[in-house]
Amino acid sequence: MSKIIYFFICLLTFTSSFSQQNYVLFLKDSATKEPIQSATITVKNSGFGTVSNDEGAFQIYALNNAEITISHLQYKTTTITLDKIADKTNTIFLDLNTLELEDIIVTKEPIHELLYKAVETSRNKFNKPIVLNTYYREFVKVNDKYTRFTDGLIDYHMSGSKADLIVNQSRAAKLITEDDETLDLASGLDVRHATTKQYTFYTLEKIIFDGKNYKDYDFELKSRIEKSGSEVYIINFKPKEDLKKYLYKGTVVFNPESYLITDVDIASDQTKLEYTKVINILIVKAALLGLRVKSTYKITDAGNYVLAFSTRKGKLKIWNKKKYNETLEYKSDLVVTDFKKDDLNYNRKDVYNDRSLYKRGNKYSDKFWQKNNSMVLTDDEAQIIKKLELESNSVN
Structure with a gap:
């Protein structure tokens, strides 16, 4: 015994x-x-x-x-x-990567063409059909006050140029009271496109290549030897100094042998803010005050090329003569927690078709935000949504 x-x-x-x-x-x-x-x-x-x-x-x-x-x-x-x-x-x-960047690389081929080659190569390399298991989160602020929060576990079934969403769990909160004069505005983000835009390098395509916009930018190409001994190419771009346009600056990192992109970081150039465009949206006018898009991609041990993480931050001014004078800010984060080859056997009736995960509300079976490698809340963010747990004594 x-x-x-x-x-x-x-x-x-x-x-x-x-x-x-x-x-x-x-x-x-x-x-x-x-x-x-x-x-x-x-x-x-x-x-x-x-x-x-x-x-x-x-x-x-x-x-x-x-x-x-x-x-x-x-x-x-x-x-x-x-x-x-x-x-x-x-x-x-x-430890900081103390290895110095090499001198600027001079190539016979224009740098924007190297960048386009990296975009095209990467776009064609992504594994499809594939299921990306993700944690998605979004915050909205109006006039510097948090107004909305939502997060969830979402499976993105990606095939071709589109993705079908299966939302497994979600929660949402309105962070202002009914008598608060702050407007409860939607961010304008579309959760259905949170992965497809990263797989098509949508932002990079729009600001650099649409209408030959690359002519508005100065490009710089550098290389660096990593600790592993592998080389990476780094392309930096910024607006030409003499242009009076609201433009962007950014960095793209890719492997010079495979031309697969590992990092994209794009932000609006705030020195050009005075040239931002004003557009008409129904009864209001709007102007973009800031935008940042950052994505990372990885090649797995098995050779799969997939999205790892993306974040999007934006700031808009919305106004009219009669009623509105609002500043809208939003931030979304998406973390790919796992993936697998898609067998396309999911139930089409379960596909989520709304632009906003906020509309789905609180539908969860456990504290998914404490598991599944979801992004940890900052202390400030944790305080903002603490009431979600206080208001719910039992799991939905």
């Missing part, structure tokens, strides 16, 4: 040592101790991944002996086993 008990104790010990746990960890610069945001974290030999938030925090739901790889354009890529993180603060320090 004692041998049997001993066997089960050993079995329990072995099982617990390799059980899945939820890890909340923090990334910081090893020199400055400042948090590192928008780092991509992947679990080795799996499709699982997540990204660090503005405070450098991320969560991983994985085996405690799992290896995670942390990558960021400005820092050395780091691989670490979860059970090796002994620090009580659960902090991982990253």
